Amino acid sequence: MSSREYILDSTSEPGREQLGSLPMLLDAPTREVLEGVGIQPGRRCLDIGAGDGSIARWLAERTGPAGGVVAVDVDTDHLVGRPGVEVLRHDINDGVPSGGPFDVIHARLVLLHLSRREEILNDLVEALAPGGWLVIGEYGDRLPYALSAASRADMETFDRIQHIGHHVIGAAAGQSIQWAHQVEAHMDASGLVDIHAIEHSHTSTGGGTGCLYHRSLIVQIEAPLLAAGVTADEFERYCDLLLDPRFRAWFYQFICTRGRKPLLAPTSR
Numbered sequence: 001m002s003s004r005e006y007i008l009d010s011t012s013e014p015g016r017e018q019l020g021s022l023p024m025l026l027d028a029p030t031r032e033v034l035e036g037v038g039i040q041p042g043r044r045c046l047d048i049g050a051g052d053g054s055i056a057r058w059l060a061e062r063t064g065p066a067g068g069v070v071a072v073d074v075d076t077d078h079l080v081g082r083p084g085v086e087v088l089r090h091d092i093n094d095g096v097p098s099g100g101p102f103d104v105i106h107a108r109l110v111l112l113h114l115s116r117r118e119e120i121l122n123d124l125v126e127a128l129a130p131g132g133w134l135v136i137g138e139y140g141d142r143l144p145y146a147l148s149a150a151s152r153a154d155m156e157t158f159d160r161i162q163h164i165g166h167h168v169i170g171a172a173a174g175q176s177i178q179w180a181h182q183v184e185a186h187m188d189a190s191g192l193v194d195i196h197a198i199e200h201s202h203t204s205t206g207g208g209t210g211c212l213y214h215r216s217l218i219v220q221i222e223a224p225l226l227a228a229g230v231t232a233d234e235f236e237r238y239c240d241l242l243l244d245p246r247f248r249a250w251f252y253q254f255i256c257t258r259g260r261k262p263l264l265a266p267t268s269r
């Protein structure tokens, strides 16, 4: 099963490769934010769209045995648990799962795919315990772009396919790469306090984890790319570039934002 709006296929081989490389690429900055909110024994956590489960397992190591983590995904076959992690196959569009209120709710690279992202954020705030933290990590609108390749044409091919992948195919599917920049304001509007965000990025070389991630992602959307005007030669060149050690590009701009639910609900005047 997969969410209708999620255009990638986590059950495919490239889908699994993509999920498998995310921990290497993004767990360090994500953990930095989570460490800042104080993950302690006894805390109840919820991880939405948990992917391979790396963050859910990390949270469970720190919250157990008195606490625990509910790890939710529409595709749970690739979600590896451990003691303290309850794996739940669930579409977050259908509401926040029971087991709350939660002290920490984390969602990475999920809401940007979902058109009801604003309502879901409000639901997540509702499901927080007083004093609980919401942590949302998303890709920003500075798309990956080529820094060096064997030719200018190769650099243009990379940039063009990135552009079409996000601004044509992703946008048509309801994705938003502006959302990362709007999370702060939505947390504020929903009453969260102590809001803080970090931005993280790095360059990646052909054959390296970041480039292999791009490759596993793009092969999942080959058909829509070709339908959007990318030629078979361009597509093949793009895939080869990502294995070419002469190629270098910026990886995604990753923005991770946290906000805390006040201990006492604000009083109305």
Ligand SMILES: C[S@@+](CC[C@H](N)C(=O)[O-])C[C@H]1O[C@@H](n2cnc3c(N)ncnc32)[C@H](O)[C@@H]1O
Pocket: 003, 006, 010, 019, 022, 023, 048, 049, 050, 051, 052, 072, 073, 074, 075, 090, 091, 092, 093, 107, 108, 109, 110, 113, 114
């Ligand atoms: C890009 S992956 C990110 C995985 C993980 N959060 C990470 O960053 O490593 C998005 C994940 O969200 C899941 N997902 C997509 N739509 C969902 C939905 N409506 N409800 C729950 N999970 C969803 C996908 O199955 C996939 O595992």
